[in-house]
Amino acid sequence: MILPAISLDVAAKDTSLLTSLAVVGDVLLTPGPQGQTQDPSALLEAASCWVQLPSDSTVDTALDYLHAGAAKVVVPAAADYVTSLLQQVSSDRIILSVELDGASPATAITAEAFGYLFTVSTAAEDQNYVKTIRELTASFTSSRIYWSTPSVPPTIAAIAAWDKHDINLVVSSTHLSTSGSSSNTLDLGEAFAASLTSDRPDGLFATIVVDEQRVALGLCYSSVKSISEAIRTRTGVYQSRARGLWYKGASSGATQKLVKITYDCDKDTLQFVVTQEGPGFCHLNTRTCFGADSGITALEALLRSRKAAAPQGSYTRRLFEDPVLLHSKIMEEADELVEATSKADIAWETADLIYFALTKCVANGVSLADIEKQLDKRAKAVKRRAGNAKAKWDLSLKQNGATKQEPAATAPGQNATAVAKTETKVERRKEIVMKTYSYADTSDSEKEALLLRPIIKTEEILARVKPIVDEVRSRGDAALLDLTAKFDGVKLQSSVIKAPFPAGSMTLSKKVQDAIDQAYDNIYKFHDAQLDKSVLRVETMPGVVCTRFFRAIEKVGLYVPGGTAVLPSSTLMLGVPALVAGCKEIVIATPPRIDGTVPPEVVYVANKVGASTILIAGGAQAVAAMAYGTDTVPKVDKICGPGNQYVTAAKMVAQSDSSAMVSIDMPAGPSELLVIADATCNPAYVASDLLSQAEHGPDSQVVLLAVDLKPELLAAIEDEVKTQGEALPRSDIVRESIPKSYIMKMDTMQQAMDFSNNYAPEHLILHLDDAEKWVEKVQNAGSVFVGPWSPESCGDYASGTNHTLPTYGYARMYSGVNTLTFVKHITSQTLTKEGLDRLGDTVTTLAEVEGLEAHRNAVAIRLKDIRKGRE
Incomplete structure (x- = not known):
């Protein structure tokens, strides 16, 4: 192959020539007429270059150029610092140069390097060429050989001849052109192609087209002519076997900027590195011809499209428009990555950080190619800093225990x-401390950001959940057993327990049994009162009677979370209303304990509500089993119950699949609670309520709206949160959730109610003077707890209301689980002959307007009989 060479002074004056030469590979920067008079550092930013050092150079000069980004330095083989240089940097960054004046090349080399550049000042005889080649190939088979005859204009035949002996010909820029050959110059494309080989009858070269991240976009073909044209235009130009030269994007607009052309080890296949514009490479308007893009390149493409036209109200658009929010999220995700310990969590948090970091890059016009250019530059650096943290x-x-010195300069x-x-x-990363904001000092954009919950990575989660759902759907019980072993570390013989449940599986102390029975009675009483068993009957006009009546949903699946807590309460909250509604089959799914059993409290409740099956499985696999059914798990018509993000995603996947024919109660996210407190509040009570939800999980969020509280009262609440939180058995979880929570200082109750309604909390607690009067101001909430003697815990367990509530702001449009969740309403109508006579003309007229003749005729044929004889 050829190695284009350009003197430093020419390159400095014509950077475009340098970048054109670099399309076919590295470029050799040679000293100017008066030696190394130009600093090549700026040129190293423009192209991948080797720097040839003059004879009077030093080891420091070589190190400086390598550190500045030179791909390689070409050093005189006789220089006294060669040994020192090779001890400090890898030999693959070093080329040794030799001026041949009749000396044997073999004896001129004293050190092993990446390659050797031999220069002859005058043309040599053909036989001397052959002799030199034999000597070189015999002595240096493990290194690359470069041959330079500056005074001899090259020919295409000479390039090909040297290449047959695995010797690369150095060609000066004065002998190369990007606009065709002449008497004194060679076309760069032809010179590059001289060393290529093709075993095709048409002489074309298979060409893999990739983007700057080396993601394959498609396959096409090149000819010597198309290569030259691509280099001349610096665009993607290929050889169509049917239409000749193919200027990519000339008609579609999906043009390509040519970055580099490389070749494979056999020199019969090319790789075009391009920057793809427009919809993509493929004629199907996709970025690649090999299906959907994925990974970080797909994310960059998505962010670029969102920057150009993000939907109004989308989160990504908010990130682009609110630098403060974006900065905050980068800091938050970096912190969470630091705290992550498991392989899965580290991967998850790294993905989060990459998403927000890349959003900042796209917002500021920085591409992945720009980032990779920086990485490549750093990889070339040979001088290392200590790398200590600021x-x-x-x-x-x-x-x-070191004492902090002077504060860092801002x-x-x-x-x-x-x-x-x-x-x-x-300093207080692990402390239980809530952030504090002042409503009056917080901008509108910051308030909107505070209304958001921690991000649910919907696309990523769905990508993980869908294969699990598909596996259970196709493999049934076998998949359930395998997935339980994989995710829960429990090997089961069977995934189900059928009623009647063994007495030994629900043995409880009398105290626990009495507590469950009391909660059951209260929940049953409240939910039974919700069910209006009467038939609604309305005569809309004489002879036209409309009715509405309810029927229970026949088969329901109830998901009861496990993991960090035993939840008989969730079994009650789901099972009792299903029982009251009259569901014929109740399936309860819950993850196994480490010994493969189900908590006896859950089995006890399942028995009380008349469940037919307990599915010993959790996560997406449990949802899939109930949605599609297996040999042992009944297929259900509706799935209800809280769960983590994977459970929620699986419920949404199943609901959106028409073949599953299943509905769900509501989308959901992590637990949350909002407290509004005024000067009459008890700090200990407020703190205890905040912590009651903060202990649910690391993603839980609690909010305190402090209405006109004096600083000492607010400080008392903060102290109680810290003190009570540190004493909790689940304090490690609280340490994760409380930093994601916050206090907002409010001036008026109206501000607090407006903020609360916009937040739409799952749980709302009113620690207020005359709290009852503020209930009528509540527009959006899952459940409200009124006054200091109504802790949220009562609603969670035994007061009678349901604790399966909409989270993540869904309280704006969803109710919590209730008896009506498990029923459907059917309407009927009965018309007498006289009633149809009165209504018929209205129906036929509207049917005619809509052009539905069969609808009109179904009434008209009856009206004809009714009115026969009247005319």
Whole structure:
């Protein structure tokens, strides 16, 4: 192959020529007429270059150029610093150069390097060429050989001849052109193609087209002519076997900017690296010809499209329009990545951080190619800094008890308060401390951000859930057993327990049994009162009677979470209303304990509500089993119950699949609670209510709206949160959820009610003077707890209301689970002969308007008989 060479002075004056030469590979920067008079550092940003050092160079000069980004340095083989240089950097960054003046090439080399550049000042005889080639190939078979005869204009035949001996010909830019050959110059494309081989009858070269991340876009063919044209235009130009030269995107607009052309080890296949514009490479308007893109390149493409036309109200659009929110999310995700320990969590949090970081890049016009260019540049650096963390981030200073010195200087645009907040966050990372905001000092965009919950990564979660659902659907019980072993670490012989359940599986202490029975009675009483068993009957006009009556949904699946807590309460909240409604078959799904059993409290409740089956499985696999059915798990008509993000995603996947024919109660997210407190509140009570939801899970969120509280009262609440939280058995979970929660200081109750209704909390607690009067102001909430003696825990367990409630803001449009969740209403109508006579003309007229003749005729044929004889 050829190695294009250009002198430093020419390259500095004509950077476009340098970048054109670099399309076919690395470019050799040679000293100018007076030696190395130009600093090549700026040119190394424009192209991948080798730098040829003059004879008076030093080891420091070589290291400086390598650190600045030179792919390789070409060093005189006789230089006294060669050995020192090879000890400091990898030999694959070094080319040794030799001026041949009749000396044997073999004896001129004293060190092993990546390659050797031999230069002859005058043309040599053919036999000397052959002799030299034999000597080189015999002595240096493991290294690459480059041959330079500056005074001899190259020919295509000479390039091909040298290549047959695995010797690369250095060709000066003065002998190359990107606009065709002439008497003094070679076309760059032809010179590059001279070393290629093709075993095709038409002489074409298979060409793989890739983007800058080397993702394959498609396959096409190239000819010497199309290669030259691609280099000339710096665009994607290929050889169509039917139509000749193919200028990619000339008609579709999906043009390509040519970045580089490379070849494979056999020199019979090309790779075109391009920047793809428009909808994509494929004629089907996809980015690749090999199906949907994936991974980080797909994310970049999505973000670019969202930046151009993001839907109004979408989260990504908010990130682009609100730099403060985006900055906050990057800081948050970086913190969560630091805290992650398991392989799955580290991968998850890294994906989060990449998403927000790439959003910032796209927002500021930075591409993946720009990032990779920086990575490549750093990989070439040979001088390393210590890499210690800056003082404000260096946790070792705090762990070692070191005293903090002078505060870090603030960056331009960064105030001292922001730095102090950041440092405080690092210092008390594990403390149970809520963030605090002031409503009056918070911008509208910041308030909107505070209304959001922690992000649910819907697309990522669905991508994980869908294969699980498909596996259960296709493999049934065998898949359930395998997935339970994989995700729960429990090997079961059977995934179900059928009623009647063994007495030994629900043995409880009398105290626990009495508590469950009391809760059952209260929940039953409240939910039974919700069911209006009468038939609604309305005579809309004489002779026309409309009715509505209810019927229970026949088969229901109830998902009871497991994992970090035993939840007989959830079994009650789902099972009792299903029993009251009259569902004929109740299936309860819950994850196994480590010994493969189901908690006896859950079995006891399942027995009380008349469940036919207990499915010992959790997660998406349990939802799939109930949605599609297996040999042992009955297929249900509706699935209800709370769960993590995977359970929710599986419910939504099943509901959207028409072949499953299943509905769900509601979408859901992590548990949440909002407290509104005024000056009459008891700090200990407020803190206990906040912690009662914070302990549910790391993604739970609790919010306190403090209405005109004096600083000392607010401080008392914060102290109680910290003190009570640290004493909890589940304090590790609270340490994760409380930092995601916050306090908002309010001036008026109206502000608090407006904020609460916009937040639409799952649980709303009113720690207020005369709290009852504020209930009428509640527009959006799952369940309301009124006054200091109504802790949320009562609703969770035994007061009678249901605790399966809409989260994540869905309280704006969903109710919590209730008896009506498990019934459907059917309407009927009965018309007498006289009634049809009165209504018929209205119906036929409207049917004619809509052009539905059969509808009109069904009435008209009857009216004809009714009115026979009147005319």
